Amino acid sequence: MPLTLIRTAWTLPSVLLALMVVLVAGSAAEAQGLKVGILHIGSMADGGYNQAHAEGIQAMKRNLPGVEVIEVENVPEGADAERVMENMAKQGAKLIVAASFGYLEPALRVAAKYPDVKFFHPGGYKRAPNLTTYWASTPEAFYLMGMAAGRATKTNKLGYVVALPISFFLANINAFELGARAVNPKAETRVVFTGTFLDPAKEATAANALLDQGVDVLGVIVDSPITVVQTAEKRNAYSIGYHSLGAQKFAPKGWIGGIAFTWGNLYTRFARQVADGAFKSENILGGLADDYLTLAPFGAAVPADAVALVNAKKQEFIAGTTQVFAGPLKDNRGMERVKAGAAFPLTDLGKMDWLVEGVIGQSR
Amino acid sequence: MTAPPESATLGIAWRARLTSIATPAGLALVMFAGVLLAFGKNPIKAYVDIFGSTLGSAYGFSETLVKMTPLVLTAVAVAIPAKIWLINVGGEGQLYIGAIFATWGALTFGHLPAWLLLPLMVALGFLGGGLWGLVAGLLRARGWVSETISTLLMNYVAILSLNYVVFGPWKDPEGVNYPQTAEFAPSAILPVLGQSRVHLGLALGLLAVGLFAFFASRTRWGLEMRAIGGNADAARRNGLPVGRYVIGLMFIGGGLAGLAGMCEVSAIQGRLRPSLSPGYGYTGFLISWMASGHPLGILGAAFLLAVVTAGGDILQMTQAIPGSVVNILMAVILFVILGRRPGER
């Protein structure tokens, strides 16, 4: 073979090889300090679910300056999530936050392969020796929002734009309606499921559809609350935010309240746990009393006496003297779901696949 | 660009074919580097990351093979009907229906041992995709609808059908009402190679390519297909059953895409859920086209695109570039190839 051909044929691979050696050598001399990986299902700037997690990690970084973070957005569930997590583990991450419901299976698989890496999964229902699940139980907060909405509404029609009929979301809506009913017996809640966690066009259409039906308070459970809150504001309706405190600025006039996840301190605690070797697998279910569930300040639309009522109820929940899903409760098809004197436990929300009386919509 | 004459030595023909892929690929890499630079990103680091992560380790290489598997199948799914100039853009839908059929098998017969269940699921996957392609083939054979349009429309029906079953009748009773089916029994999962995720599907894909090459070039059917491809009217006048080929090839092509669906759902996902395919059907079309329907070319192009798409994850992790940017690289490679081959039909 001619010399030139050999030279050209071998040049590129040699260069690549050299670069790879440098890369490997470089990565071997990695920095001290904990490496944390987090993967998001959507964009970190969505003003909602993903942003809340991202802000939590940022807060953790601020509290623990020595920590290094590998952050990836828009990772689809399934095989890609698994690959990303494996790559993080290979890059030396010792703590991985798999920040989407659908990452549970991939996380469990990677956790089995890397027993010395600790995994944290929000909203999961299965654990492993090195995988902890955590969530803030939101129904109580939704109940409080329902109370505020029930007082603010003028048409007695409340509405929710929700991604999917997942049990946790159904529980939230049920709690909302129960709270609204408690202050306003005529309040009804209509639910529209968009079928996906993020589709602004569909969310806008769904919001408008609800408003066309006379709804004047709109709540939202999708990845980003911005579209629905904006649509409500445009049509002079009230709105309730979710996921992130930032949603309030989109609805200066119609803001009622909101529920936000403020993961910062929790993530800091996780990081300390792993760094100190004090990790133990558990299922963390927080609530109103914890610092990762925050209620946004109420808007001007909620009268002062209503705010007082809500705060009183909040204390009752925290003290444990009231239950959100206290019986008797019937679902919206007339079947009795919770007997008088009993209460649906908040730890069993995974099994709640029905909507309470007063909610107009289907759970399947 | 016409193929070199038969009398040319094998070496020259191979070198010509290689350059016809390598030079555009190289040009594309330069253009993509330009795009990255325009957005303030470091192209050298990006390429090192992409190739390093996909080729530089056993794990990375295995992941590339995993990504390549469905692409090979969907590409052959396009290449086979393309022998008689049928345009199958329905790989996506056929993949989904194949996955649905295979899921039915896994859920209904989960108690069967693997050596019974897996071949059953393979057959079901092939059947599902095949039937989906068959419908388009029938519509075309009867002269009613062009298969380009029908397969395209049927993609949507297929995707929505999957949504219907995972939200409704097949929803996992243990899964907090989340849209996915119950987990498959272990006997319904395709075996993997060692610790990697490379699974039997790769063997199926290679088998498909091999059979395709064999049938196309060494059997009577291959000859008849070429005759129809050359001049369908003349072939019909000479008594060749063109309609039957239309229907049959769409069935086989669809079946292979359905196999890809079965593999994804069995080996990779372990259950059926909405996020099944990130466009494998369409990518398969592009691969088949890039390789001009040539079996070995399909393997090469599938490998190349697997490297590119798998590399997207790394870019995100190391450079904060959105993962879908690799779509640009893929598109640019294609643009360059398209731009240098005038006169394709």
Next chain:
Amino acid sequence: MLGLARGLLSGAIVSGTPLLYATLAELISERAGIVNLGLEGVMLVGAVVGFVTCVATGSATLAVAAAALAGALFNMIFAFLVISRRANPLATGLALMFCGVGLSALLGAPYVGSQISGLPEIPVPVLTDLPLVGPALFAHDALVYLAAPVATLLWWVLFFTRWGLSLRAVGENPVAAFAAGRSPHRLQYQALVVAGILGGLAGAHLSVGVAKAWAEWMTAGRGFIAVALVIFSKWHPLRAIAGALLFGGAISLQLQMQALGVPISAFLLDMLPYVLSLVVLAVWGGARRHAAPASLGRVFRGTE
């Protein structure tokens, strides 16, 4: 009931507008003999450029203009490859789609979650007060109002101007058109510029008008629906209006049904437009085939 009808009409119009622009874009392209499967990519580029411009300048008008320009420029890649380099239109189209997805994701990434006031609604005085139809028909943004007139304009241009006639001739039989002194390549380029503008407008309306947000791949297949719509409307701009309303209505119908509390499967409803297209095509197959421009999909190897 009245609320449903009103909501349905309004929803159909709002959802149907991006569809109509996209359909018109594909229609003029196909009338010139070129199938563009990459319309999805053009729409995404329009959507992201429109949204980013709106965030940067605060002007919805500038946003729409920028989106139209961006769509036209992006479609020129397709035009160059298919017309001048005689590349396979289907493969080029799909490649264009992938390119659009990636490019829009890259461009839009820093803007996810940005807020805009977007296209303002312009209620028509007096007419908005009409019972029932008033708010449904006359309280929309500029692009919605312009949609049907643009379609009508396109119809008039295609069937009553010399340019339109020449274009259709190219789509039917480019060799004959060439022999008659027309310039097929130049006409096709011009058609694709218009197609790019319309595609960009479709995307812009989606991001700046309907959703007022940006998310990756937010067109969600509307570019492909447009390809189906073109056939559904027999390559005729006026019928495209009806088709877009129908499909747009189907998209919003299932959400409306839910708001009403009507138990109906969302997915079966979602499937309706596609199944409908197929059925219509299959049943009226023969006649429809002759309605397609005869040289659709073939590449004109002129002597230029």
